[in-house]
Amino acid sequence: MEFDVVIVGAGPSGLATAIRLRQLSEEKGTDLSVCIVEKGSEVGAHILSGAVLEPRSLNELLPDWKERGAPLNTPVTDDRLLFLTRGSAMRLPTPPQMHNEGNYIISLGNLCRWLGEQAENLGVEIFPGFAAAEVLYDDGGAVRGIATGDMGVGLDGEHKASFEPGVELLARQTIFAEGCHGSLTKTLFERFDLRKGVDPQTYGIGIKELWEIDPAKHKQGQVIHTIGWPLDSSTYGGSFVYHLEDNQLAIGFVVGLDYENPYLSPFDEMQRFKTHPRIRRMLEGGRRISYGARALNEGGLQSIPKLTFPGGLLVGDTAGFLNVPKIKGTHTAMKSGMVAAEAVYDALAGDAGGAREVEDYRQRLEDTWVWEELRRVRNIRPSFRWGLWGGMLYGGIDTYLLRGHAPWTLHHHADYALTKKASECRVIEYPKPDGTITFDKPSSVYLANTVHEEDQPVHLRLKDPDVPIRVNLPEYGAPEERFCPAGVYEIVDEGDGKRLQINAQNCVHCKTCDIKDTTQNIDWVTPEGGSGPNYPNM
Numbered sequence: 001m002e003f004d005v006v007i008v009g010a011g012p013s014g015l016a017t018a019i020r021l022r023q024l025s026e027e028k029g030t031d032l033s034v035c036i037v038e039k040g041s042e043v044g045a046h047i048l049s050g051a052v053l054e055p056r057s058l059n060e061l062l063p064d065w066k067e068r069g070a071p072l073n074t075p076v077t078d079d080r081l082l083f084l085t086r087g088s089a090m091r092l093p094t095p096p097q098m099h100n101e102g103n104y105i106i107s108l109g110n111l112c113r114w115l116g117e118q119a120e121n122l123g124v125e126i127f128p129g130f131a132a133a134e135v136l137y138d139d140g141g142a143v144r145g146i147a148t149g150d151m152g153v154g155l156d157g158e159h160k161a162s163f164e165p166g167v168e169l170l171a172r173q174t175i176f177a178e179g180c181h182g183s184l185t186k187t188l189f190e191r192f193d194l195r196k197g198v199d200p201q202t203y204g205i206g207i208k209e210l211w212e213i214d215p216a217k218h219k220q221g222q223v224i225h226t227i228g229w230p231l232d233s234s235t236y237g238g239s240f241v242y243h244l245e246d247n248q249l250a251i252g253f254v255v256g257l258d259y260e261n262p263y264l265s266p267f268d269e270m271q272r273f274k275t276h277p278r279i280r281r282m283l284e285g286g287r288r289i290s291y292g293a294r295a296l297n298e299g300g301l302q303s304i305p306k307l308t309f310p311g312g313l314l315v316g317d318t319a320g321f322l323n324v325p326k327i328k329g330t331h332t333a334m335k336s337g338m339v340a341a342e343a344v345y346d347a348l349a350g351d352a353g354g355a356r357e358v359e360d361y362r363q364r365l366e367d368t369w370v371w372e373e374l375r376r377v378r379n380i381r382p383s384f385r386w387g388l389w390g391g392m393l394y395g396g397i398d399t400y401l402l403r404g405h406a407p408w409t410l411h412h413h414a415d416y417a418l419t420k421k422a423s424e425c426r427v428i429e430y431p432k433p434d435g436t437i438t439f440d441k442p443s444s445v446y447l448a449n450t451v452h453e454e455d456q457p458v459h460l461r462l463k464d465p466d467v468p469i470r471v472n473l474p475e476y477g478a479p480e481e482r483f484c485p486a487g488v489y490e491i492v493d494e495g496d497g498k499r500l501q502i503n504a505q506n507c508v509h510c511k512t513c514d515i516k517d518t519t520q521n522i523d524w525v526t527p528e529g530g531s532g533p534n535y536p537n538m
């Protein structure tokens with residue numbers, strides 16, 4: 001199938017790109033064909049975010065979003081930053097980046113569903129349930145599209161009766177909007193050396209639950225962030241607690257993946273966080289209705305790769321435009337898509353050929369508020385290498401005294417390389433789940449509605465199958481059992497020696513294993529299209 005533009009991923013960045021392309025096409029009376037492939041079973045099924053939305057890009061893209069019925073129903077009314085110790089909570093002044101006046105508490109999944117409708121109304125073709133599994137190149141080495149994965153291949157690699165070969169989607173420009181740590185994007189990094197001269201990308205993992213709480217305790221519009229307990233002061237992270245509509249509470253915990261202790265379990269830190277008296281009070285009498293996890297970018301400006309290559313470009317979190325001090329990436333992801341759309345439209349207009357590099361996309365983006373916003377906060381996240389207190393002190397100086405104009409740039413290291421040997425670290429004992437406020441992984445994954453046909457090739461590929469037992473277990477205490485928030489990795493011993501069991505059907509597509517595996521031995525590839533979580537409104 002041939003299109004002018006193929007977009008990989010129906011998240012906010014991919015959808016904003018598609019909408020802007022078709023808007024331009026309508027305005028100028030041309031008929032640019034645009035399609036999106038989405039690996040989730042429907043638009044929004046794989047979307048997990050906080051989320052407080054800064055509506056700046058949405059205002060620019062669809063200024064009449066209110067009349068069109070966009071699901072932005074909860075303006076932020078109250079903003080709190082708390083420092084937790086084991087038994088107490090102290091209110092801190094809210095730094096300017098975390099002020100949320102004019103912002104909305106939303107379900108990003110629902111916003112994407114709505115954006116998907118707007119895109120379809122403009123003539124965009126969306127193919128949910130299809131994973132882009134392979135990048136296609138022409139003879140000159142330029143990207144010429146993608147191929148979706150084959151369906152109906154068995155665990156043994158043999159074709160089943162239901163076999164359907166993947167489809168080639170060819171385009172004059174292919175836009176990668178895969179979100180944080182895209183599986184095709186990482187192959188493009190290598191092929192076109194896009195990360196040359198920039199810092200490694202760094203990440204956090206966000207574990208999120210959706211609760212329905214006692215109406216008497218619900219404060220629609222309230223936003224709470226916490227730092228401190230249960231993390232020690234050398235581990236970066238904190239929580240978010242957002243009071244949505246309908247007595248719902250979005251509660252989540254983010255841990256920087258540069259943590260050193262391989263015994264740390266982000267999932268269990270989240271469970272422990274909920275036992276803090278201040279948080280427990282809110283949840284008691286309520287009911288957990290959904291669970292999920294997703295990695296997010298924390299590298300900022302100094303980790304942004306080269307954005308273009310012959311035949312395509314990167315938008316949104318797959319490139320890494322998240323503003324960490326704001327804990328927001330949706331507005332920047334959307335804006336990058338809109339700017340990319342304008343650059344691509346101009347490049348394709350009147351140019352019958354394809355596969356050229358839209359080089360001016362980067363300059364156009366650098367000329368927008370996105371770049372200035374990221375430039376100003378670029379030193380805050382890396383300053384937390386000096387621990388919580390060092391980072392907060394530096395953050396205060398950078399924000400209030402230097403106002404983001406420091407003449408230096410602090411740098412990042414790859415997260416996986418910072419994990420210490422197990423012998424150098426203390427074992428962390430986590431409390432047992434109580435089944436009302438805290439839970440185990442299996443009952444949590446159940447609420448992610450994750451579905452993978454079991455008779456399909458494992459989509460978590462080990463480059464060397466011996467490494468988990470030969471290296472990871474003795475040297476790092478098998479950290480994959482803990483950093484995976486879905487219990488996919490288990491060391492088992494059935495009498496014939498230890499081996500790593502991969503319960504791939506539990507995977508919620510957070511990408512943490514591909515990022516944090518100390519030996520970089522795990523390669524996350526797309527499973528059959530439509531597999532993975534089915535988040536209703538995360």
Ligand SMILES: Cc1cc2nc3c(=O)[nH]c(=O)nc-3n(C[C@H](O)[C@H](O)[C@H](O)COP(=O)(O)OP(=O)(O)OC[C@H]3O[C@@H](n4cnc5c(N)ncnc54)[C@H](O)[C@@H]3O)c2cc1C
Pocket residue numbers: 008009010011012013014037038039040044046047048049050051052053054108130131132133177178179180182183184205206207208252254294295296315316317318322327328329330331333526
């Ligand atoms: C826990 C957490 C809390 C956050 N809180 C906030 C917040 O409060 N406010 C805020 O503004 N931002 C927040 N963010 C960040 C925000 O969610 C992201 O910046 C934003 O979602 C990025 O949009 P995107 O379109 O680039 O990627 P995504 O939203 O990740 O969308 C990517 C889409 O591409 C699809 N896809 C990926 N690979 C393929 C493939 N190969 N083939 C087909 N489809 C594919 C995915 O299924 C997905 O639907 C948070 C993130 C997390 C994880």
Ligand code: SF4
Pocket residue numbers: 460483484485486487488506507508509510511512513514524
């Ligand atoms: S297997 Fe990897 S991508 Fe899947 S849930 Fe576990 S850590 Fe995340």
